[in-house]
Amino acid sequence: MLDQIRDLYQEVVFDHNRNPRNFRVMEDANRTVEGFNPLCGDRITLYVKIDDAGVIRDVSFQGSGCAISTASASLMTEIVRNMHESEAHALFETFHRIATGKDDAVNLEELGKLAVLAGVRAYPARVKCATLAWHSLEAALENQETTVTTE
Amino acid sequence: MNTAPAAVPAFDVARIRKDFPILGQQVHGKPLVYLDNAATAQKPKAVLDCIAKVYTEDYANVHRGVHTLSQRATELFEGAREKVQRHLNARHSHEIVFTRGTTEAINLVAQSYGRPRFKAGDEILITAMEHHSNIVPWQMLCEQTGAVLKVVPIDRTGTLELDRFEALLSNRTRLLAVAHMSNALGTINPVETLIEQAHRRGVPVLVDGAQAIPHMAVDVQALDCDFYAFSGHKLYGPAGIGILYGKEELLNKMPPYQGGGDMIRRVTFEKTEYNTLPYKFEAGTPSIVDAIALGAAIDYVNGIGMETIAGHEQRLLAYATEQALRIPGLELFGQAAEKGAILSFTLHRIHPHDIGTILDHLGIAIRAGHHCAMPVMDFFGIPATARASFGLYNTFEEVDALIAGIHKVIEVFG
Numbered sequence: 149m150l151d152q153i154r155d156l157y158q159e160v161v162f163d164h165n166r167n168p169r170n171f172r173v174m175e176d177a178n179r180t181v182e183g184f185n186p187l188c189g190d191r192i193t194l195y196v197k198i199d200d201a202g203v204i205r206d207v208s209f210q211g212s213g214c215a216i217s218t219a220s221a222s223l224m225t226e227i228v229r230n231m232h233e234s235e236a237h238a239l240f241e242t243f244h245r246i247a248t249g250k251d252d253a254v255n256l257e258e259l260g261k262l263a264v265l266a267g268v269r270a271y272p273a274r275v276k277c278a279t280l281a282w283h284s285l286e287a288a289l290e291n292q293e294t295t296v297t298t299e
Numbered sequence: 300m301n302t303a304p305a306a307v308p309a310f311d312v313a314r315i316r317k318d319f320p321i322l323g324q325q326v327h328g329k330p331l332v333y334l335d336n337a338a339t340a341q342k343p344k345a346v347l348d349c350i351a352k353v354y355t356e357d358y359a360n361v362h363r364g365v366h367t368l369s370q371r372a373t374e375l376f377e378g379a380r381e382k383v384q385r386h387l388n389a390r391h392s393h394e395i396v397f398t399r400g401t402t403e404a405i406n407l408v409a410q411s412y413g414r415p416r417f418k419a420g421d422e423i424l425i426t427a428m429e430h431h432s433n434i435v436p437w438q439m440l441c442e443q444t445g446a447v448l449k450v451v452p453i454d455r456t457g458t459l460e461l462d463r464f465e466a467l468l469s470n471r472t473r474l475l476a477v478a479h480m481s482n483a484l485g486t487i488n489p490v491e492t493l494i495e496q497a498h499r500r501g502v503p504v505l506v507d508g509a510q511a512i513p514h515m516a517v518d519v520q521a522l523d524c525d526f527y528a529f530s531g532h533k534l535y536g537p538a539g540i541g542i543l544y545g546k547e548e549l550l551n552k553m554p555p556y557q558g559g560g561d562m563i564r565r566v567t568f569e570k571t572e573y574n575t576l577p578y579k580f581e582a583g584t585p586s587i588v589d590a591i592a593l594g595a596a597i598d599y600v601n602g603i604g605m606e607t608i609a610g611h612e613q614r615l616l617a618y619a620t621e622q623a624l625r626i627p628g629l630e631l632f633g634q635a636a637e638k639g640a641i642l643s644f645t646l647h648r649i650h651p652h653d654i655g656t657i658l659d660h661l662g663i664a665i666r667a668g669h670h671c672a673m674p675v676m677d678f679f680g681i682p683a684t685a686r687a688s689f690g691l692y693n694t695f696e697e698v699d700a701l702i703a704g705i706h707k708v709i710e711v712f713g
């Protein structure tokens with residue numbers, strides 16, 4: 149029975165939950181976004197440094213959330229570093245499609261390291277946990293006018 | 300033959316569970332352990348059968364037809380109102396207004412009682428443990444009238460600070476709105492004392508009884524509350540039906556909340572005469588069958604007895620609390636002396652959502668989140684809790700399953 153749950157809570161998830169990467173305030177971020185999941189009260193502050201060419205140079209986060217949302221944020225900060233914003237956006241689209249179960253022909257390879265989180269698709273109530281950090285990143289990349297700059 | 304008078308029947312929870320068909324199922328291959336009763340309670344067969352019977356045999360619109368079915372439906376509907384009246388010990392059945400639930404009942408009082416009366420600088424007093432539905436309607440009213448919301452604080456055990464309550468009760472206070480029992484902490488408030496003190500200053504009191512109503516006998520005349528609100532779905536009845544009790548003299552002075560059919564006596568395009576109580580507040584076709592089935596739910600709990608139910612749940616709570624406090628890293632939120640059957644807790648370094656998902660895999664249904672009481676979470680500096688809440692059909696074995704489940708969660712998270 150608890151084997152099933154290991155699909156959701158893989159060792160990598162536990163590892164990132166216990167020791168989240170890039171869990172820090174970024175003083176010189178040029179985009180800061182507050183992500184909030186009103187359903188469960190989880191909060192995340194995402195810091196992004198993006199250069200003029202649209203390449204994400206650094207991402208970090210702070211906040212409190214469940215293991216899924218913390219691991220997702222932690223993994224994301226590792227994965228999107230040095231990606232062009234359009235690449236990050238495309239990856240999120242793929243992840244979102246798979247996580248929300250809209251894609252029957254699941255191709256986990258497309259997801260790379262993110263594949264460890266694909267297990268959420270069996271837990272509709274937890275999809276928002278896995279996507280909170282990504283929605284925050286999307287906001288940081290898209291709504292340039294409304295994001296806070298710390299310059 | 301045994302001719303001795305029947306002894307008071309012992310509380311036979313195994314027999315009671317048979318009344319609830321939904322409880323017999325398995326979830327993830329485990330027997331369902333339903334511990335989310337504070338969110339909503341499951342329905343006994345008596346309620347399910349009542350719904351089917353009325354739709355099959357007696358259904359028509361109420362108060363409108365001369366035909367037989369309409370009269371039958373009206374009798375059942377008004378009969379349900381009388382059951383609610385007796386259950387709350389209200390003086391009159393026309394003091395019982397059918398609403399969609401607690402939320403609508405509170406909004407009705409805010410808009411119909413508060414809005415025409417309250418002025419800038421008037422104060423509305425609530426407490427720090429209210430559900431959002433006993434906060435937001437008052438905030439909306441404050442925006443509309445310029446009234447000010449004042450909040451009675453709680454202490455770390457989740458008990459209301461009574462001396463602060465006295466200090467906050469002022470000449471400007473126009474209404475006290477308070478939960479009889481907190482859904483996030485389980486605290487049972489000393490509403491009788493609060494009402495007495497408020498009345499000494501001429502302040503009317505609304506009691507949010509959403510959580511209290513399934514756990515205890517409520518006597519609105521003994522409490523002397525001015526309004527009492529509750530939802531059918533937490534009392535083992537249908538969702539979509541609720542009750543506002545209001546004192547006749549107050550309800551009479553209040554304008555209708557919504558306009559439409561049933562709430563009028565005579566309509567011309569120049570002028571409309573409103574109907575009498577309670578119809579003045581029941582515009583449109585009500586949730587007829589749900590109201591009737593709420594009556595069946597009330598009959599059901601009274602068949603067991605509210606004292607008996609309260610006793611059983613208090614024993615469950617005491618047992619669960621004792622077991623839970625032995626778990627390393629478990630913190631309990633809400634340890635008031637007077638408490639209903641709710642166990643709100645966190646585990647060290649394990650988020651309530653993760654607790655909820657893993658327990659679900661063990662067949663155990665609890666709630667994880669802020670329980671629509673974000674100010675309570677803020678007060679304790681936590682984003683959420685895991686909450687197990689008990690009902691009349693829960694067993695000691697289910698408490699054991701919960702405790703074993705929590706140990707499993709800790710094991711999985713290492």
Ligand SMILES: Cc1ncc(COP(=O)(O)O)c(C=O)c1O
Nearest residue numbers: 400401402430432482509510530
């Ligand atoms: C204390 C309290 N008040 C009000 C409500 C709102 O009840 P409803 O959603 O049935 O209107 C609830 C329901 O969770 C509650 O627990």
